[in-house]
Every structure is written in structure tokens, then in C-alpha cells.
Amino acid sequence: MLKITIPNNNVAERNYILDVMFNEFLGLDFKVVENDDCQDWIIELQNKKIVTIKDTFFSKYPKAKEYLKLENIPSKMEELDIFAASFFMLTRWEEYVNKVRDKHNRFPATESLAYKQGFLDRPVVNEYVEMLKNMLLELDSNLKFKTRDSKLFISCDVDQPYDCTVENIQNLIRVGAGDIVKRKSIKEFAKRVRRYIFNKFENYKYDENYTFDWYMDVCEKAGIKATFYFVPTSKEPQNGCYELKNKKIQNLLKYIDSRGHEIGVHGSYQTYQDKEKAKLQKNMLDDTLSSLGISQKIVGNRQHYLRWDSSVTPSVLEYAGFLYDTTGSYADRPGFRYGVCYEFSMFDILNRKKLKLKQRPLIVMECSVIDKSYMGLGYTKEALQVMKDLKQKCFKYNGSFSLLWHNSHFKAKEDKKMFEEVVQC
Ligand SMILES: [Zn+2]
Incomplete structure (x- = not known):
């Protein structure tokens, strides 16, 4: 079992991201120890070898949810350590602190750091997981990781x-009138009537x-x-x-x-x-x-x-x-x-x-x-x-x-x- 020592702040957030990365993604057992004097993410393997990953984010905002501010969105992913970076991607807290929305009140891709920095087409968290895996393997070649299939x-x-314009006779009359008056197409109208009749009998061969x-x-x-x-x-x-x-x-x-x-x-x-x-x-x-x-x-x-x-x-x-x-x-x-x-x-x-x-x-x-x-x-x-x-x-x-x-x-x-x-x- 691995032992991971973390600074005593943002403990819920840290535990979450460690759990997803080590347990769900890599399939490794681990326990977490909080330590007031700890400054970084310290991973100790079974063979006592240690990897230290510099904590570049959470310790700057030690109070609960203090990190949740627009100005804390990094300008580049490289500013974050791999755990804070993965947490940033998986929780999408960026979309909470950045209030820009489209007409359906959705956060647009174009507002995301991933789009702005050109990595929306890359599974960056998977890349971090691979990095972590290779780092650990360096220190202990006997480690067994979770296997998966695509x-x-x-x-x-x-x-x-089905075509909702032929769902009932009212719709058919309304949209059918449009075929004739606006679109000036008797053919479209005839097709619509045919679709109406066939759909009524649950035969959908004319319904695209x-x-x-x-x-x-x-x-x-x-x-x-x-x-x-x-x-x-x-x-x-x-x-x-x-x-x-x-x-x-x-x-x-x-x-x-x-x-x-x-x-x-x-x-x-x-x-x-x-x-x-x-x-x-x-x-x-x-x-x-x-x-x-x-x-x-x-x-x-x-x-x-x-x-x-x-x-x-x-x-x-x-x-x-x-x-x-x-x-x-x-x-x-x-x-x-x-x-x-x-x-x-x-x-x-x-x-x-x-x-x-x-x-x-x-x-x-x-x-x-x-x-x-x-x-x-x-x-x-x-x-x-x-x-x-x-x-x-x-x-x-x-x-x-x-x-x-x-x-x-x-x-x-x-x-x-x-x-x-x-x-x-
Ligand atoms: Zn839908």
C-alpha cells in the first residue's frame, strides 16, 4: 500500500483527486496522512522510496473553498501540479467561477482554458496519469496497475x-399550409400528408x-x-x-x-x-x-x-x-x-x-x-x-x-x- 502525505488544508479536495487518480484510474491502494508541516504531495512506496510532487496550488488558498475565485484560474496548466491540474479539469470549478454563459445558459467551450490554450482535443488528465504511472514504475517495477479495455x-x-409536424391533424394543417403558401411546394405537402397517414398506423417508412x-x-x-x-x-x-x-x-x-x-x-x-x-x-x-x-x-x-x-x-x-x-x-x-x-x-x-x-x-x-x-x-x-x-x-x-x-x-x-x-x- 502507498502512503501519501498531504498538507493539512483542502483535505476533502485533495482526498478526492487522490482517490480518483490512484484508486479509480491506476487501481492502487493507498492511505492518506495529513501533516501540518508538510508542504508538498509526498508519495511513499511500499519499498520506502519516495516521490515528492511540489504543491503549487492548494496551499496558497488554505481556507475551505477559498480557491474558488475567477482570478485563481491559471493562465497555463503548467502552473499547477498534476493533482491540482487534474482537480481543475475533473471538477470544472472553472465553469463555476467564470460566469459567462450562452443563450441556453451554458458555459461555452470557447471560454474554457482548454480551448484558449488549445488542448481541448487532448485528454490531459490521461497524460498526467501516464506520467504518474511512469514515475512510480521507475521506483518500483513490481507495481501492478489496473488494466482496461477501450x-x-x-x-x-x-x-x-418522429416528424412532429405530422403528430396530429392541427400540426399537419398548420405546417402543410406553410408548404403550399410559403414554400410553394405541393410535392412537400403531399409527402407530409402521406407521412401523416403512414405514421398514424405506426409505419414510419416515410419518416426521416x-x-x-x-x-x-x-x-x-x-x-x-x-x-x-x-x-x-x-x-x-x-x-x-x-x-x-x-x-x-x-x-x-x-x-x-x-x-x-x-x-x-x-x-x-x-x-x-x-x-x-x-x-x-x-x-x-x-x-x-x-x-x-x-x-x-x-x-x-x-x-x-x-x-x-x-x-x-x-x-x-x-x-x-x-x-x-x-x-x-x-x-x-x-x-x-x-x-x-x-x-x-x-x-x-x-x-x-x-x-x-x-x-x-x-x-x-x-x-x-x-x-x-x-x-x-x-x-x-x-x-x-x-x-x-x-x-x-x-x-x-x-x-x-x-x-x-x-x-x-x-x-x-x-x-x-x-x-x-x-x-x-
Ligand atoms: Zn436533447
Whole structure:
């Protein structure tokens, strides 16, 4: 067992980051000793050899939560020791002290140090873990580390399972009038009417949103099961276009389950800071599954629009009863928001507490790369290369590459091609 001696300040924060790095990432047993005279992180191995890592951050702010200030964001990661740097990335306290937000109240990638310093496309925490591993191996070549296998997680946020403009006759009349008057296209109108009729009988062959069969086929061919995150209720604005009580949604849930794929919660627009609402929504989906005789249990979540507040959302989701969340990417840029491609326990920065909730960082959301409102690379070689490179970087560390592709984002034939290439590469 290793013995790690730390200065007697920021003890909860230090214990958390040591636990994640040594225990969760490296698989090493250790005990922590606090010492008033200690100035640095002192790691003592079983063979009594010692590594000292200079403490460059926490001791400067000895009072609880004193470090949580905008001016304490480093100008370069090199200013921080590897533990403070990893803590900075994994807890995202940067997003709490920097209050800049976009129109959906999200912290934009472009405000992050990782983006500004050009390392959002690098899993820096994985790099620190490798450094630490090599340092320890130098001193004790008998050390045994945790082994892992690369994993591919494919997931789908079910915002619009089918074309919502043909959901009911009122929508059809309203949007159909637009086809004729605004878009001057009788053909579009005729297609919409056909879709309306076929969808009524749950035959979705004319609906470009309803891609679930094909989606699961592609994943199964690659030997994986996908996860489908459903919005439990869309009563409030900015959400999906369905309710769990809809018969066709229930049929879809049963179908996904019968093929062995996972079902999770897509926390509605209004839940990311509201623990009661988040819990209610998880319970709604739980109850729906059990009433349908589906035996799988809800364990995972992703927030709609990737809305996230690093100071409260982790504890909101823990309270709601999730085991993991996989919101962890920026909407406006793909890459390593948390600097890591391993799943890890989250930390409640305000209550200074390690949570049971795991974060499974999302690395690529398709629209972050493709859509004009974000990176805007479209269906180019460059776009494909961005996704492939990120996947390769995850696999280099035997980590997990988590890809989000919406069922409703297969309208261009290039979508399907790009999706298949990223899944298969
Ligand atoms: Zn969504």
C-alpha cells in the first residue's frame, strides 16, 4: 500500500483527486496522512522510496473553498501540479467561477482554458496519469496497475422520435399550409400528408426521424448496444414532442428493450438545477418501464441541450438516483471537457463531497462538429477526421469514446455514411 502525505488544508479536495487518480484510474491502494508541516504531495512506496510532487496550488488558498475565485484560474496548466491540474479539469470549478454563459445558459467551450490554450482535443488528465504511472514504475517495477479495455459508447438523445409536424391533424394543417403558401411546394405537402397517414398506423417508412431500426442495426453489427435517452415529459417549453404515456413511445421503448439496448433519461431543459424535478422525471421513466414489463432499470442520464451547472448538476443527478451521467461535452466544440476519457466519480465543489455519481464524458456530439451554429464543418473529410482523431486518442489510453448521434440527424445521406465510418473505424 502507498502512503501519501498531504498538507493539512483542502483535505476533502485533495482526498478526492487522490482517490480518483490512484484508486479509480491506476487501481492502487493507498492511505492518506495529513501533516501540518508538510508542504508538498509526498508519495511513499511500499519499498520506502519516495516521490515528492511540489504543491503549487492548494496551499496558497488554505481556507475551505477559498480557491474558488475567477482570478485563481491559471493562465497555463503548467502552473499547477498534476493533482491540482487534474482537480481543475475533473471538477470544472472553472465553469463555476467564470460566469459567462450562452443563450441556453451554458458555459461555452470557447471560454474554457482548454480551448484558449488549445488542448481541448487532448485528454490531459490521461497524460498526467501516464506520467504518474511512469514515475512510480521507475521506483518500483513490481507495481501492478489496473488494466482496461477501450470501449465505444454510442448514444442517441430522443428529442423528436418522429416528424412532429405530422403528430396530429392541427400540426399537419398548420405546417402543410406553410408548404403550399410559403414554400410553394405541393410535392412537400403531399409527402407530409402521406407521412401523416403512414405514421398514424405506426409505419414510419416515410419518416426521416424514425431511424431506430437502422441505428440499432449499425450498432449491433459493430458488436455494441446503444443507449437511447428519452425526455420523460415535454410539458414545459424547449423539450421533446412527446409524452411517455403516448402509445407509440411505449411501443418504441419496448422495441429498444427487446433488442437489448439501453434506455436512459434525457433530463428536460428545466431539470439541470432542480433536484426535485430531476428525481420526478427519473421516477416517471422508471414507472413507465415497469408498467410495460420492461425489466431493465434506469441508471443513466444526459441533459437536454447539454445544459450543465458544474456546481449543482452533479448533486442534482445523484439525488435523483442516477448511477452515471454522460452529458460531459461542450455543445459548441467536441473534445475533452473533463480532460479525460475514463469514467470517474464526480465531486460536489460547494459541499466539498465526493459523489457516487459517475461521469462518462461525452467526446463527440455530431452537431457540434457538423452544424453551422457550432463548428460548421459539414460533411467534409475534415469533420470525419476530427471525430476519428478523438476516437483514436481515447483508444490510445484504453479509454472510452462516447459518441452522441441523434436519431433525427440522418436526413442527409452523408449523415449515415459518416456515422457508420466513425462507429467502424
Ligand atoms: Zn436533447
